[in-house]
Amino acid sequence: MNRRQRWNRTERPPIVIMALGVVGVMFLALPIIGLLIRTPWSDLGSLLADDVVLDALQISLVASVAATLISFCIGVPIAFLLARTDFRGKSLVRALVLLPIVLPPVVGGAALLFALGRRGVVGGPLYDATGIVLPFSIWGVIVAVTFVAMPFVVITVEAGLRSIDGRYEGAAESLGAGRWTVLRRVTIPLIMPSLASGLALTWARAFGEFGATLTFAGNVQGRTQTMPLAVFVALESNRNAAIAMSLVMVAVSLAVLVLLRDRWWGVS
Amino acid sequence: MKNEGLSADIKVARSEGFGLDVAIEIASGSTLAVLGPNGAGKSTLVAALVGLSPIDEGRVELGGVVLEDTDQGVFVPPAQRGIGVMFQDGLLFPHLSVRDNIAFGLRSTGISKGDAASRTDVWMDRLGLTDLAERRPAELSGGEAQRVALARAVVTDPRLLILDEPLGSLDVTTKAHARRTIAEFLNSYNGPALVITHDPTEAFLLGDEICILEEGLVSQSGTAADIRLNPQSRYAADLAGMNLFEGTAADGVVDVDGHDLYMPAHDVSGKVIVTFHPRAVALHRVKPEGSPRNTWKTTIAHIEPLGDTARVATSSPLALIAEVTTESARSLELVPGVAVWVSIKATELDVQAVSVQ
Numbered sequence: 330m331n332r333r334q335r336w337n338r339t340e341r342p343p344i345v346i347m348a349l350g351v352v353g354v355m356f357l358a359l360p361i362i363g364l365l366i367r368t369p370w371s372d373l374g375s376l377l378a379d380d381v382v383l384d385a386l387q388i389s390l391v392a393s394v395a396a397t398l399i400s401f402c403i404g405v406p407i408a409f410l411l412a413r414t415d416f417r418g419k420s421l422v423r424a425l426v427l428l429p430i431v432l433p434p435v436v437g438g439a440a441l442l443f444a445l446g447r448r449g450v451v452g453g454p455l456y457d458a459t460g461i462v463l464p465f466s467i468w469g470v471i472v473a474v475t476f477v478a479m480p481f482v483v484i485t486v487e488a489g490l491r492s493i494d495g496r497y498e499g500a501a502e503s504l505g506a507g508r509w510t511v512l513r514r515v516t517i518p519l520i521m522p523s524l525a526s527g528l529a530l531t532w533a534r535a536f537g538e539f540g541a542t543l544t545f546a547g548n549v550q551g552r553t554q555t556m557p558l559a560v561f562v563a564l565e566s567n568r569n570a571a572i573a574m575s576l577v578m579v580a581v582s583l584a585v586l587v588l589l590r591d592r593w594w595g596v597s
Numbered sequence: 598m599k600n601e602g603l604s605a606d607i608k609v610a611r612s613e614g615f616g617l618d619v620a621i622e623i624a625s626g627s628t629l630a631v632l633g634p635n636g637a638g639k640s641t642l643v644a645a646l647v648g649l650s651p652i653d654e655g656r657v658e659l660g661g662v663v664l665e666d667t668d669q670g671v672f673v674p675p676a677q678r679g680i681g682v683m684f685q686d687g688l689l690f691p692h693l694s695v696r697d698n699i700a701f702g703l704r705s706t707g708i709s710k711g712d713a714a715s716r717t718d719v720w721m722d723r724l725g726l727t728d729l730a731e732r733r734p735a736e737l738s739g740g741e742a743q744r745v746a747l748a749r750a751v752v753t754d755p756r757l758l759i760l761d762e763p764l765g766s767l768d769v770t771t772k773a774h775a776r777r778t779i780a781e782f783l784n785s786y787n788g789p790a791l792v793i794t795h796d797p798t799e800a801f802l803l804g805d806e807i808c809i810l811e812e813g814l815v816s817q818s819g820t821a822a823d824i825r826l827n828p829q830s831r832y833a834a835d836l837a838g839m840n841l842f843e844g845t846a847a848d849g850v851v852d853v854d855g856h857d858l859y860m861p862a863h864d865v866s867g868k869v870i871v872t873f874h875p876r877a878v879a880l881h882r883v884k885p886e887g888s889p890r891n892t893w894k895t896t897i898a899h900i901e902p903l904g905d906t907a908r909v910a911t912s913s914p915l916a917l918i919a920e921v922t923t924e925s926a927r928s929l930e931l932v933p934g935v936a937v938w939v940s941i942k943a944t945e946l947d948v949q950a951v952s953v954q
Contacts, residue, residue: 499649500688502675504702505753514701518692 361579368576369569376573384551385559386577388470389536392555396475396535397482397528404479404531405486405524412490430480437476438544445472445545469546470553477541478534482527489523490516529589533582601625601660602789603757607645608654609638616653617641617813623757623789625660630792630804634832638813639793640685643761646791647682648675659789660756676705681755685762685793687746689734695745696721696730702753720748724778740771744778751782758790764799773950776802797839798872798949801825809833825918827901834903840878840917842871851948856914859890859943870949875908875920877945881938882929892940899933900926907931911939 341347369376376382410416411423429437445452445463456462463469493516501515517524539557546553548562556578563571602624609617617638623629633639644650646657648665651672657665659680664673681702689698696717703713721727724744734742743763750758763779764772780803783790792803800807801821808818809832817829825841828834844853846869851858858871879885885892898910907926909919919939921931931937 494688496684496686496688497690499644499647499675500682500684501690501701501705502649503647503678503680503682504705504749505676506701506705507676510705514705515690518690521692 364572364575364579367572369572372569373573373576376570377577379570381550381554381559381563382570382574382577385554385556385574388467388552388554389556391467392470392474392542393478393532393535393538395471396478397532399471399475400479400482400531401528404482407483408486408490411483412487426480426483428480429477434477434538434540434542435544438473438541438546441473441476441541441545445469464545465547465549465553467552470542470555473541473545474535474538474555477538478531481530481534482524485523485527485530486520489520489527492523493519525589529586532585536582537578602627603646603657603659603791605646605657606655607642607652607657609641609645609650610653611638611641611813615813617645619810619813619815621791621808621815623791625789626787627805628783628790628792628803630794630800630807631810632794632797632800632804632807633810634795637810639795639810640761641813642810643682643759643793646757646759647680648673648678679753679756681750681753681758683743683746683750683758683760683763685765687734687742687766689737689742689745689749691734694731694733695726695737698734698745699726699748699752701749706753716752717748720752724748738771739767740775743767743771743775747779747782751786756788758786758788759793760790760803761793762795763792764794764796769949779803798841798870798947801839801841802870828903828908834875834908834920839872839874842915844869844871846948846950851946853915856893858915858941858946860946860948861943862948865948865950867950872947872949873941873945875918877941878917878919879940880909880911880919880921880925880929880931881940884938885940890943891946892938894936894938897931897933897935897937900931911937915939 407422407426411419411426432440442449442464444450445455447453447456447462447464452463461468463472497515497519498511501511506514537557538555539561542553542555543558548554548558550559554562556574560571560574560578563574602622604622606620607617611617615638619638619642621629621631631639631642641650645652652665652667654667655665656663656667659678662673663669663671664678665671690701693701699720700713700717703716704710708716718727721730724747726741726744726748729737729741729745734745737745743766747760747763750760760779764775767775776799783792783803792800794800794803804821806818807821807824809816809824809830811830811832817824817833821841824833825839842851842853842858844851844858846852846860846866848866849860849862851860851869851871853871860871884894893914895911895913895915898912898916900910901908902923903920905923906920907923909921909926909931911917911919917939921929929937
């Protein structure tokens with residue numbers, strides 16, 4: 330049907346490539362298999378019904394979804410600034426966006442503490458004015474995971490904006506659409522695949538965040554202890570609980586990725 | 598009249614190469630075809646008229662309303678210009694159905710859902726798109742997509758219609774159909790219309806007047822006959838200085854006003870347009886021997902030099918233009934009134950059906 334498809338080479342790649350590919354798949358699958366083998370299936374229900382686990386799961390879900398929403402609200406606009414405007418210091422902004430990906434999360438968390446901690450540059454005045462303390466609260470968790478995870482949606486959406494044909498937006502304008510209408514009815518739908526995968530990556534990164542959360546928000550069960558932190562603690566004390574929680578994280582992540590894949594990454 | 602139509606004077610400086618400096622007028626109800634090669638500035642002209650790229654100097658007035666005037670600092674944004682554009686490559690929104698594509702302009706300007714739906718239905722019916730209403734652009738054939746693009750451009754009752762390479766992406770068989778659809782529409786459309794094309798046949802068939810754009814400047818404008826018979830530049834002669842006849846084809850022969858032209862193939866019948874380049878016409882002082890079946894005797898009406906070549910107009914039975922080198926014009930002693938034999942190889946004739954039988 331597609332004229333281009335006629336030239337697609339669908340022959341098998343060289344045997345060495347295929348063998349290395351299989352090795353790669355095994356490498357990725359092995360830890361999951363190990364997890365499944367060590368899972369205490371019969372005790373799974375009681376292990377997961379524990380307060381520590383339920384609290385951590387709730388905090389992780391709330392924080393990762395909040396981080397995704399915040400990234401949509403302020404990260405996607407960064408992508409528009411980078412892709413659609415010219416300003417001085419643009420390369421600096423782009424470096425800033427990439428920094429949380431490159432930086433060790435612990436360093437990110439420490440930096441957040443210096444800025445937003447109770448005695449931080451912004452956190453101090455904030456506390457004096459409102460009495461709000463970000464560290465050691467769910468808000469601190471949200472700030473930490475957003476800081477680390479937001480870059481993913483920015484770079485994905487920026488790439489999406491650059492790859493779409495801008496003439497569609499011009500066509501929409503000529504048909505009487507104002508800027509918001511063009512954005513809502515043309516631009517966003519056209520970048521939807523990038524937007525969806527960017528948000529999925531952001532969510533996944535936020536869900537699995539460890540270092541920045543620990544440094545900035547602490548590890549208080551029921552307040553700031555996320556799943557990864559709970560797993561880390563449980564590894565020292567209750568290995569079976571750690572395995573059960575790990576299994577939950579694998580299941581939730583896989584479910585989200587598969588759902589998004591079917592919906593947006595058009596597997597025909 | 599001028600108040601009703603389009604009056605534009607546009608200067609755009611482009612960063613690389615030449616700029617655009619064009620003045621055009623289109624009366625209501627008439628169609629101007631802008632003919633030019635790739636890179637002549639056609640897209641720049643469309644973008645400037647629509648308001649998608651600002652002009653550096655000039656004025657655009659449509660239906661008595663100033664859309665842009667660099668002296669007075671007037672700039673009406675594209676959304677408020679009321680210009681319907683059938684864009685090059687269609688540019689149908691890939692994520693919207695045929696129906697939503699057509700209704701887009703109506704919905705954007707705040708027309709109620711019900712009104713938009715009924716106006717969309719009228720156009721889908723008129724252009725035979727009703728059965729395709731729920732399809733996505735990717736599921737349409739070239740001809741269908743082209744009709745959707747036309748419907749989307751005209752459903753809002755634009756004050757100016759711009760068709761940018763409307764038949765550009767179509768294959769030969771679909772083209773005749775599509776061209777007829779557009780020609781019929783243009784006949785019924787009572788605003789000014791602008792057709793942008795690089796195809797002389799398209800320009801001749803769709804435009805009431807033709808303007809040739811070369812390197813950002815209008816090199817010639819006039820009726821199709823003016824340009825065909827009397828091209829003012831080397832370029833216009835190559836691009837548009839074609840012999841063009843309407844006729845009726847049957848059994849490999851085209852009847853043009855009682856004169857028979859042999860076609861290269863038997864695959865077309867009915868009303869056709871025959872075009873061939875003046876260079877394809879050979880002139881002889883004595884009856885030529887050999888293959889050309891399209892051979893007849895005539896006299897020379899007039900001769901016009903054009904650079905290294907001369908354009909020779911012949912008289913009845915089929916008045917046409919031949920292009921010969923000045924040298925052979927001299928050696929054949931071609932002057933008005935002289936009797937010559939004309940010959941054209943059948944393979945040089947481009948025969949296109951006007952309508953599909």
